[in-house]
Amino acid sequence: MTTFTAESKSQLAKLLATENLRIEHQKIRTARFDPKNRVLYCPIWKNMSGVLYDLLMGHEVGHALYTPAQGWHDAVCDKGRNYKGFLNVVEDARIEKKIKRKYPGIRKSFVEAYNDLMQRDFFELKGRDINQMSFINRLNLFTKSSGTMDIKFTAFEEKLVEEVMRCETWDDVLRVTGLVWDYSKDEQFQMVEEEFTFELDSFGEDGDFDDSSDSDFDYDFSDETTEQEDNQSDSEGSEESDDSKKMQGTPNNEDETEDGEETFTQINRFKQSTLSKEDQFIVFEPTCETDNAFRKKENELLDEKCKDYVYITTPEPNLKSIITPAKRVNQLLSEFYTNESEKTTLYNSFKSRNERYISLLAKEFEMKKAASCYAKAKTSNTGDIDVSKLYKYQIDDTIFKKMMRIPKGKSHGLILLLDKSGSMSNNLKGSIEQILILTSFCRKVNIPFVVYGFGNNTTAFFEDHGGYNETLNQKLRESFSKEEGELCLDGVFLREYLNSKMSNSEFTKSTKNLVSLMNGFTGGRYSRHYPVSEGLSNTPMVEAIVAVEKITQEFRKVNNLDIVNLVIVHDGDADTINTYHSYAGDNYKNYKHMSSTYNNVYLRDKKTKFETKVEHNDFLSQNILKWYSYRTGAKVFGFFLTDGSNSSAESAAMMHHYEKTDSKNIYDNESIQWHEKRYRAKELAKKLKKEKLLVSKKPGYESFFIIPGGSELQVNDGELEIDTTKKVTASKLANAFMKFNKKRQVNRVLVSKFIDGIAV
Numbered sequence: 001m002t003t004f005t006a007e008s009k010s011q012l013a014k015l016l017a018t019e020n021l022r023i024e025h026q027k028i029r030t031a032r033f034d035p036k037n038r039v040l041y042c043p044i045w046k047n048m049s050g051v052l053y054d055l056l057m058g059h060e061v062g063h064a065l066y067t068p069a070q071g072w073h074d075a076v077c078d079k080g081r082n083y084k085g086f087l088n089v090v091e092d093a094r095i096e097k098k099i100k101r102k103y104p105g106i107r108k109s110f111v112e113a114y115n116d117l118m119q120r121d122f123f124e125l126k127g128r129d130i131n132q133m134s135f136i137n138r139l140n141l142f143t144k145s146s147g148t149m150d151i152k153f154t155a156f157e158e159k160l161v162e163e164v165m166r167c168e169t170w171d172d173v174l175r176v177t178g179l180v181w182d183y184s185k186d187e188q189f190q191m192v193e194e195e196f197t198f199e200l201d202s203f204g205e206d207g208d209f210d211d212s213s214d215s216d217f218d219y220d221f222s223d224e225t226t227e228q229e230d231n232q233s234d235s236e237g238s239e240e241s242d243d244s245k246k247m248q249g250t251p252n253n254e255d256e257t258e259d260g261e262e263t264f265t266q267i268n269r270f271k272q273s274t275l276s277k278e279d280q281f282i283v284f285e286p287t288c289e290t291d292n293a294f295r296k297k298e299n300e301l302l303d304e305k306c307k308d309y310v311y312i313t314t315p316e317p318n319l320k321s322i323i324t325p326a327k328r329v330n331q332l333l334s335e336f337y338t339n340e341s342e343k344t345t346l347y348n349s350f351k352s353r354n355e356r357y358i359s360l361l362a363k364e365f366e367m368k369k370a371a372s373c374y375a376k377a378k379t380s381n382t383g384d385i386d387v388s389k390l391y392k393y394q395i396d397d398t399i400f401k402k403m404m405r406i407p408k409g410k411s412h413g414l415i416l417l418l419d420k421s422g423s424m425s426n427n428l429k430g431s432i433e434q435i436l437i438l439t440s441f442c443r444k445v446n447i448p449f450v451v452y453g454f455g456n457n458t459t460a461f462f463e464d465h466g467g468y469n470e471t472l473n474q475k476l477r478e479s480f481s482k483e484e485g486e487l488c489l490d491g492v493f494l495r496e497y498l499n500s501k502m503s504n505s506e507f508t509k510s511t512k513n514l515v516s517l518m519n520g521f522t523g524g525r526y527s528r529h530y531p532v533s534e535g536l537s538n539t540p541m542v543e544a545i546v547a548v549e550k551i552t553q554e555f556r557k558v559n560n561l562d563i564v565n566l567v568i569v570h571d572g573d574a575d576t577i578n579t580y581h582s583y584a585g586d587n588y589k590n591y592k593h594m595s596s597t598y599n600n601v602y603l604r605d606k607k608t609k610f611e612t613k614v615e616h617n618d619f620l621s622q623n624i625l626k627w628y629s630y631r632t633g634a635k636v637f638g639f640f641l642t643d644g645s646n647s648s649a650e651s652a653a654m655m656h657h658y659e660k661t662d663s664k665n666i667y668d669n670e671s672i673q674w675h676e677k678r679y680r681a682k683e684l685a686k687k688l689k690k691e692k693l694l695v696s697k698k699p700g701y702e703s704f705f706i707i708p709g710g711s712e713l714q715v716n717d718g719e720l721e722i723d724t725t726k727k728v729t730a731s732k733l734a735n736a737f738m739k740f741n742k743k744r745q746v747n748r749v750l751v752s753k754f755i756d757g758i759a760v
Contacts, residue, residue: 022039022609023042024040025044025309026041026044028043033060033064035063040061044306051108051113054106055109058106058110061099062096063095065095065098066095066099068170082285082286082288083181085136087173089139089140089288090173090180092144093139093167094173097167098168100146114145114146115145123293124289124290130149134187134289135160136287137288137289138152139180140288140290143165164180185285306600307598308598308600310594310601311485312487312580312614313603313604314487314546315486316550317549319551321475321479322492323496324464324495324496326496328464329464329495329496329533330513333513333533333534335531337516337520343512344512346519347515350511354436358437358444361441362444410562411561412563413448413563413564414439415548415555415564415634416439416566417453417544417548418435418451418454418569420536421455421538422536422537423539424641426643428518428521429519432518433518434751437751448555449500450496450498451497453497454540454541454543455492455495456490456492460537461493463535479543479547480543485580486580487580487581488580489542489577490540490543492543492544492547497510498514538575541575542575545621549631552564552632563633564633565634565754566628567637570638570639596615596616600613603627608631610627610631612626612627621700625700636702637702637753640652641707642688644709650682653685653688654667654681660697662699666680692708693707
């Protein structure tokens with residue numbers, strides 16, 4: 001038996017519906033459709049065959065396409081609870097007819113699937129004569145089997161079947177269901193009347209029921225069935241006219257009226273003396289036993305051992321609460337670093353180390369971009385004759401002028417996120433210098449950019465906004481929306497350091513402040529010198545990415561960009577997030593926990609219908625990045641920093657190195673023995689130490705790089721090494737210069753890899 005995954009079910013349902021429906025799998029007994037919100041809820045069935053799945057999805061997609069919201073079969077009906085079963089039968093017949101008409105290839109699956117359900121006795125037909133069952137049950141089986149079952153109807157019932165099969169609109173369904181309901185009530189009354197014909201002898205003279213009777217009378221009349229009499233005498237008129245009168249509740253003659261009233265009086269005396277009020281109502285209300293049996297049996301198909309499905313969405317960020325503008329950030333830095341002479345000295349030192357190389361990188365970038373454009377150039381005829389080639393027209397067809405079309409290169413922008421967690425303290429000096437090199441390069445080649453540091457240090461947040469107060473405290477709690485199904489995200493603070501809109505003087509001033517901050521992270525933990533507003537914290541990466549999504553949309557629009565590139569510089573995994581918002585009671589908001597171990601967790605976007613499975617809570621940031629890239633079209637570059645030690649390099653290699661995008665890292669790869677994992681990690685750590693770079697295919701990233709941190713991250717070109725003890729030749733000078741230039745590229749890894757990623 002072929003089985004299907006939840007993902008394949010979702011895709012097929014969307015294809016059948018010809019729209020991007022929202023699909024949710026839940027532990028429910030049958031599929032159901034929410035026509036208002038366009039959500040198809042699918043059960044988690046065990047051992048589902050292909051044809052059974054086609055039936056289930058085809059049926060519910062039929063509801064999605066053809067059943068109006070106000071007519072959904074689960075709606076409350078004032079005609080009684082059993083009427084809904086009748087409405088189901090007629091509406092199911094209509095939508096299945098229409099879906100089979102739209103997709104003829106699904107007809108065979110419907111027949112085979114219902115046959116499968118018949119063999120499993122889903123309609124509880126074992127030991128029963130179908131043709132002795134009430135009309136609504138025979139109608140249900142006839143329509144469900146696509147007319148393949150040998151079911152008999154009276155002439156009048158055949159007309160009702162034809163009416164059912166002719167239904168095209170919801171109004172048709174309501175009208176025909178009314179006819180079937182009225183006919184079935186008449187049929188039910190006749191059934192009860194026939195039962196009492198045999199049971200009236202059990203009553204005493206006073207009308208009390210005689211318990212000493214040996215009768216097997218069954219009180220539950222809703223389960224009794226009789227065959228509709230179809231042998232009427234010629235004197236009573238045609239079969240159609242008699243049955244029509246029965247359906248309308250009209251007696252054939254006065255004698256029948258008197259007999260019917262007398263019998264009804266006796267029946268009424270019995271039900272008043274023996275039945276509860278609820279049972280008294282049900283006795284004369286027809287029911288569709290096969291529909292009820294099917295819904296009861298559906299529970300047997302549920303996979304109780306399957307994990308529950310949890311669907312989460314990203315909340316809306318409140319950027320006013322999250323972003324500290326560059327003007328305020330630099331004001332606080334200027335107030336802290338007041339020694340202008342020292343700031344100038346540090347700034348000049350930075351420029352002398354990097355300015356010349358940045359200029360070379362800019363020229364290299366322009367050459368790469370031009371080469372990429374020319375590689376895509378196409379030459380075509382203009383249609384105009386080249387007079388200078390006209391003399392060759394008898395022997396050469398190429399007498400038309402040529403034109404080369406060079407496609408315009410795509411415009412890029414840069415958003416950079418710098419991890420401001422406590423573990424980054426040893427890497428911040430090198431990271432800030434790398435960022436300053438990258439932004440200086442972007443400024444030189446006119447690439448729009450903005451740089452944020454992200455963290456959740458509340459002391460820094462209050463300092464940014466002038467000190468603690470209750471209003472700010474409330475603002476802190478409102479960083480993200482808290483609607484049902486949304487991830488529970490705590491506050492995150494994006495402190496803007498640099499942007500491409502700054503004037504030359506503003507950019508220089510900001511660079512001087514950042515060089516001073518960079519120098520402030522030199523030395524041991526207790527000798528560092530930086531303001532309270534730059535305090536470090538945890539790693540709220542998920543929160544930062546969710547906030548940056550909205551920033552990216554605006555950044556692209558304002559700068560008219562084709563592609564936005566997000567660069568994340570960090571040294572650890574994102575903080576674990578395992579809760580989402582839920583409602584309980586009178587809109588009281590609480591939290592529910594989710595776990596990829598015990599739940600099937602899916603991250604989805606209601607707006608774009610994007611969906612991805614969360615394989616592990618600790619890897620949620622990868623799913624968030626996939627969502628971010630899907631929604632913004634941005635490329636994501638990740639730079640993971642080690643602390644420079646061998647153990648840190650081995651740990652980073654084991655956790656963050658992926659051979660392929662769809663593979664697992666070394667740690668989570670169950671097919672590798674532990675000793676083999678350690679060996680691979682050690683080998684990768686040696687490679688990192690030698691080459692100063694490890695390239696990983698980490699999911700969620702366009703490119704992901706593991707680079708050594710600490711002192712090795714800091715820019716230190718050294719000197720051009722030439723062995724003067726031996727004869728210096730041109731080739732030796734060239735080799736020495738190439739090694740020196742490669743070292744400079746490695747020392748400025750952010751800008752060199754960024755160029756490789758965008759100069760295409």
